[in-house]
Amino acid sequence: MPQAEKRGLCTDVPARVAPRGAHAWPQRGGGARAFNPLTERLRRIGVDEAALAGLDAGIVEVRSIAVGGQIVREGKATARLHILLEGWACRYTRVARGRQTLAFLLPGDICDLDTLHAALLEYGVAAITPCKVAVLRSDDVRRAAAAHPSVAAALLGFAFEDQAALVRRAASLGRRSARGRLAHLICELHERTIAAGIDAEGSYLLPATQDDMADILGLTNVHVSRTLKALRDEGLIRLDTRCVTILDLAALAHIADFTPAAPSNMPEVR
Amino acid sequence: MPQAEKRGLCTDVPARVAPRGAHAWPQRGGGARAFNPLTERLRRIGVDEAALAGLDAGIVEVRSIAVGGQIVREGKATARLHILLEGWACRYTRVARGRQTLAFLLPGDICDLDTLHAALLEYGVAAITPCKVAVLRSDDVRRAAAAHPSVAAALLGFAFEDQAALVRRAASLGRRSARGRLAHLICELHERTIAAGIDAEGSYLLPATQDDMADILGLTNVHVSRTLKALRDEGLIRLDTRCVTILDLAALAHIADFTPAAPSNMPEVR
DNA sequence: CGGAACGTTGACTAGGATCAACTCAGGTGG
């Protein structure tokens, strides 16, 4: 049925290609200056204002990165810490068979926490959409952590969140079917876009290409396409121009074997 | 060909079942007292003797755990840190489809580093062979870390090693074939048994059941059996009574796409 | 207008899963 697509009114807006050019993606924070979602996040966790101001002042540079551009290079041990301000990115490793994405990064996420302590980075970070990244000197960040226990605690908390996410990723890759993995990813991102405040009434923009999804799911782009179509056809999700709408969260969560995150918005550090 | 196995002289000792009872597995450290391989490891990294003595003195209990027994329970946030003194264990998470093992633990490994900082454990730890585990109060360990920077650095280093291992695990699960994963596991363990000083001239004891291997590889026990047989038949490994001998490391590393660990025996902390 | 990037669809293949039977050692209990 090449391009017929006459299945009637529901759920099947063709979901054709959308631009990943420089205009379409969400630009939070009203006016002019670069809004820092990480600051918000830290404030909510209870990091004191002095520390926040210090961190903000420590921003050496705000880089703009085009789609597909490298934010952090694999292996390299720079003395810089990168914070994602706008756009989506992915953390990945290379294997002979291709690329395995470890995590999608959303605004407010720290790209390369490990640089604070490890000499080698096991992964790289690349831009999925055009991104804005705040660059800090890792020395400064370490100093801030030393000076403000609340900062140290927050960073440690982030590190453990990352690790927990990686555990869940491994579980998905090892023990879930393509269907399950995809459903799980959709649930995950649903939750995270809400947490990051970039959702919109039960829908969210998922700028990742089907290739990108294949990379994180351990699948092929072709199979992602098919599986996605199946979920659409069953009326579980809607998908137009990269905007995901979850139509039946319960069913989706069920086939995903998804457990919502514990309410540990405030990471239990120490 | 049920139980014929007449393929001649090479590589095909039937590899039948071996006991996992309480007698067969390596008991390091000659005589009577419980030898602590972690202490050795820390000493090599350059942790000072005072700190080592303190940690050793902090051992509240040495527990013996039978095959299949729980060393650390999932989810539970105990105020105890567990160090594997003898035997093999595995760190795992549960998923609807079964268990996904995240790592095999060898003597000298810390079972549940996260308990030092996180309230929730994403994983459990179970004994693959009979194990001896040193139990410490996490408060004491935190105090030791605070008092001795070298201890803090070492712990942080271990945390990053764990994380790096997890990254490689995810890559394997997502992007390697069964053959590749198995070959990779064999190379990995080759390296780690050497590092832990429990190898024997190019061979090592791999006490894990084929079920255990299936759990870490994201496969079925049946498929592990077949894949293992293929590797044996091709003369890449020998396998008798759970003793692995690598016959052609280069070939194995090639099909595994294996990169030997960086010589960061001394983790580059700070 | 032509090309590139993204997505869809079909036909075919292959890599693992599943189900099931059977072998072999070690224990256990009579």
Next chain:
DNA sequence: CCACCTGAGTTGATCCTAGTCAACGTTCCG
């Protein structure tokens, strides 16, 4: 000492999930 059971591994047959190859539709963009 033997009968029996259990846990581990092997092997075969069959099915199905996902990969591969390829063509084609769109949309965007230069």
